[in-house]
Amino acid sequence: MNFWNFPPVLQALAASVCTWLLTTLGAAVIFFADSPDGRFSAFAESFAAGVMLAASFFSLLLPAFEYPVSLPPAAAVSLGFCLGGIAVVLSDLLLSRARKGGGRGGLTYAAVTLHNIPEGLAVGVAFAGGAGRSAAMLALGIGVQNLPEGLCVACPLRSGGMSRKKSFFLSSLSGAAEIPAAVIGAAAASLAGSLMPWALSFAAGAMVAVTASELIPGAFGKRRGTAFFGLLAGFALMMFLDTALG
Numbered sequence: 001m002n003f004w005n006f007p008p009v010l011q012a013l014a015a016s017v018c019t020w021l022l023t024t025l026g027a028a029v030i031f032f033a034d035s036p037d038g039r040f041s042a043f044a045e046s047f048a049a050g051v052m053l054a055a056s057f058f059s060l061l062l063p064a065f066e067y068p069v070s071l072p073p074a075a076a077v078s079l080g081f082c083l084g085g086i087a088v089v090l091s092d093l094l095l096s097r098a099r100k101g102g103g104r105g106g107l108t109y110a111a112v113t114l115h116n117i118p119e120g121l122a123v124g125v126a127f128a129g130g131a132g133r134s135a136a137m138l139a140l141g142i143g144v145q146n147l148p149e150g151l152c153v154a155c156p157l158r159s160g161g162m163s164r165k166k167s168f169f170l171s172s173l174s175g176a177a178e179i180p181a182a183v184i185g186a187a188a189a190s191l192a193g194s195l196m197p198w199a200l201s202f203a204a205g206a207m208v209a210v211t212a213s214e215l216i217p218g219a220f221g222k223r224r225g226t227a228f229f230g231l232l233a234g235f236a237l238m239m240f241l242d243t244a245l246g
Contacts, residue, residue: 017179030164056211077200
């Protein structure tokens with residue numbers, strides 16, 4: 001059976017399961033180490049940030065301009081982008097208010113789980129838009145950044161006194177949020193084609209906000225030089241995959 005002949009919802013489901021499995025793979029490192037090396041962590045987080053930024057532009061924002069919309073395309077895409085970013089900022093504010101009693105591990109877990117939702121949405125919307133291989137490259141990029149993310153979620157849980165098995169399980173579970181989000185995004189965008197430019201730009205804004213608020217500060221706060229090269233490498237790889245193979 002040809003994957004590209006599947007309905008968009010099934011394509012999004014399969015792709016999101018793969019991104020979740022990569023989160024699980026990253027979380028499995030907790031069985032061998034309680035925390036990642038500082039240089040590795042900085043490179044991994046900044047590499048993921050580069051992947052996310054490139055995916056937001058090449059796989060989401062650019063395709064958004066290709067769909068007809070009642071407003072001028074520039075206005076619609078810009079507005080959708082801003083709404084996506086604002087949604088993530090508001091969710092961060094709610095998490096910050098709930099920080100008391102949650103601890104660093106609990107806050108990190110809640111933040112990553114919540115931020116996996118726009119990533120899954122982005123995958124689903126991309127497949128619904130008929131992006132094909134470009135959507136697959138987006139899913140690959142998100143999967144790549146899920147590898148270090150799985151470990152970065154498991155480590156605070158482990159340092160908070162949780163067992164390795166439970167830290168692994170909860171970290172893996174946080175990535176599973178992408179699966180229903182991808183299915184919902186694909187289904188909603190497929191049923192209402194007029195929503196495509198809004199959905200694509202909203203997902204892009206949310207992904208950029210996640211990158212700016214979580215990945216970049218965390219990476220550059222550890223080792224600036226390593227983080228700089230990681231960001232360039234991640235962006236360049238995703239840009240190449242999306243433009244050469246998309």
